[in-house]
Amino acid sequence: MKGGKTLGIIGVGLMGGSLALRAKKFNLFQHIIGVEKNQAHTRQALEKGIVDETLSFPEALEKSDVILVALPVSATAEILPQILDQIQPHQFVFDLASTKEHIVNSVKNHIARQNYVATHPMWGTENSGPLAATEESFENKVLVICDAEDSREEWVKQTQDLYQKLGMKVIFMDSKSHDLHVAYISHISHVTSYALANTVLEKEKEERIFQLASSGFSSTVRLAKSHADMWLPIFKHNRENVLDVLEEHITQLQKFQTALIMERYNEIENYILNANKIRKILDKKI
Amino acid sequence: MKGGKTLGIIGVGLMGGSLALRAKKFNLFQHIIGVEKNQAHTRQALEKGIVDETLSFPEALEKSDVILVALPVSATAEILPQILDQIQPHQFVFDLASTKEHIVNSVKNHIARQNYVATHPMWGTENSGPLAATEESFENKVLVICDAEDSREEWVKQTQDLYQKLGMKVIFMDSKSHDLHVAYISHISHVTSYALANTVLEKEKEERIFQLASSGFSSTVRLAKSHADMWLPIFKHNRENVLDVLEEHITQLQKFQTALIMERYNEIENYILNANKIRKILDKKI
Structure with a gap:
């Protein structure tokens, strides 16, 4: 991950919020944008300094170099094709959803499939929302990248690099396994x-x-x-x-x-x- | 619990060991004797300063004012009648076993039943043995005394007093419940x-x-x-x-x-x- 880039996070809850806090700690992005429907969560994310600003989904999509979808699995499967419909060649998107096969299948034949990297960080808690987010949550955890061969090599490399800078151990697996x-x-x-x-x-x-x-x-x-x-x-x-x-x-x-x-x-x-x-x-x- | 007394602990593992360490911290007994069949546990208990000495079961029984049975439930049910057979009027015995009905039934009609107080501390870990014992384990936990009406009031009072000094909340319940x-x-x-x-x-x-x-x-x-x-x-x-x-x-x-x-x-x-x-x-x- 090169510095000077903008990260757009769709869904600023426990997972997205924790990733943002840790990325800020290590200065991995110049700017972090949040997209969040829940108004209380939006306020909390801004107050806690998780994101620098919140924007609408189309605005965030336009301004971001890297897009993170940090939503439950169903919402991820729904929004991912929409993102790929609009994604530019210099952008890529990755997600954090806990199941992968259904999601990768939902964009299997998408023309921009290579701009998506499927990931799953192996941690979670029984809590949720940006107030539960911490900058340590991603530390020393395992991160799975699925079906890497279906993504552009450069985006896989950048995703792996990002997670390693967050302090995670990255492993590769097919989504079915x-x-x-x-x-x-x-x-x-x-x-x-x-x-x-x-x-x-x-x-x-x-x-x-x-x-x-x-x-x-x-x-x-x-x-x-x-x-x-x-x-x-x-x-x-x-x-x-x-x-x-x-x-x-x-x-x-x-x-x-x-x-x-x-x-x-x-x-x-x-x-x-x-x-x-x-x-x-x-x-x-x- | 008055000072100057001797506590004899039958079974110096996680539970008995933790109670001994905490009793020592607060100076609740003048002398603590351990009875332990497992030789490695005996050595560990002495090295860790959990007990002041280890003796045979009959010797410990004779020398103790208060006897604690800290064994698994079956062994507790087996040894308790033997202890009551030999107990003197100035002595009493309490146990820590996790089930109570079978144990109180095993001494229901014993002539010295009143010298036994049935207790169960509501904590445990997946570990065992004296090396797992800590002086904090009993702190702020709940202690259940069962069928208190079948024990001599003075012994119930002393048992309750001991546990409260260890930092526990004592509640009363019948053994069936x-x-x-x-x-x-x-x-x-x-x-x-x-x-x-x-x-x-x-x-x-x-x-x-x-x-x-x-x-x-x-x-x-x-x-x-x-x-x-x-x-x-x-x-x-x-x-x-x-x-x-x-x-x-x-x-x-x-x-x-x-x-x-x-x-x-x-x-x-x-x-x-x-x-x-x-x-x-x-x-x-x-």
Whole structure:
């Protein structure tokens, strides 16, 4: 990424806001423009110094060298073809959406497809909006660039360079594999967390009891705080992969259930010992 | 708790060790004795200054004013009647086990029942052993005393006093209710976390992919690192309550599954919105 350029961010929330703050910290752009429909978010983004100005979508598109789409997946799939319709040869656009196959397919045959780079930063929190944005959020995280061969080499290079300057580790993957793997290591844990919250809300009618919950419960149920605006489209876009891993998860729970009903404690012990393997795997570094 | 007394801790692991460290910080006992079968743990506990000396079980029992059983639930239920068989009128014993009904039932008709106070500190981690013990672990946590009416008033008072000096909020509950509620706010989240780990280990065969996992996944799967030694007996002792809440949990997951199969996205949205309520409930303070 050369200095002196203008970044236009469509959607100044947690993700777009955090990227802007970190880009400002390292002075990676001369000017950052925000496009944001939510008026409270617009005000917050300006007050927090996340963007230098906010403009309408067409104005921002015209003035930006690099365009970042930082919207939920459905909105990303909707706006991306519109951006490519108007994009100039000296501009490129990248996105942050959590599923990729549907999005890259939506512009597969677009004449300006090469001006789009599909990316997914592997972090998130249960919070949202520009107030939740921080300049550290992108630090030391993994960034996936999908289907790089469908983008112009120069734009891939600039995108990779930008993310590396933000302090991320960049890896490459095809969008189909990406969606499968994120179903396993991200989407299913959101489903289980939502389901756990609903389970406990259904069973535990004494509200004061929740105050007894230790950090273990809070940790497991944390993702259940995540917004429907973001997650409903993800489940929709990645439906088949999510259904596939969810089927396995229900089978796993039924396996535990049957063993406990039948009091087959050796089986439960092996079940736990197998699950414990996750410690070693998670502790490994890239 | 008056000063000048001796505390004997049966089982110097994460829980017993953390209680000892905090009691030392506030000088609540003149002398702390450890009883520990595991030789590595014995050495670590002495080196870390958790206990002043380690003795055999009979020696410790004789020398202690207050006896703490800090063992997994099965071992607690086994050793508690033996302790009460030998306990002197000036001594009392309390435990930390995570299920209570089975344990209080095991000494229900014991002649020295009144010298036992059933307690459960509402915290834990996925780690274990004296090396994981810290002097802050008991701070600002909730402590449940169960079936207090079955213990001598003086011993309940001293136990409550001890925990309050450790910085805990003490609440009272009958053991049957306790076991029901901990199934909801603690045991089920361990089952779901073990099941999630096994699901992902089953589906994701590329180990490097785990390195893409964000903190959301780690958070949800954290409890799957918890030891079988501790958790198998808990599931055994609290089998009926765990089965009851597990049944609800599987039903909740199937509800999500059916909605996604049928592409009833309104239903999934409501499912997520309902789960989101957990945020407000968890954020409330006691």
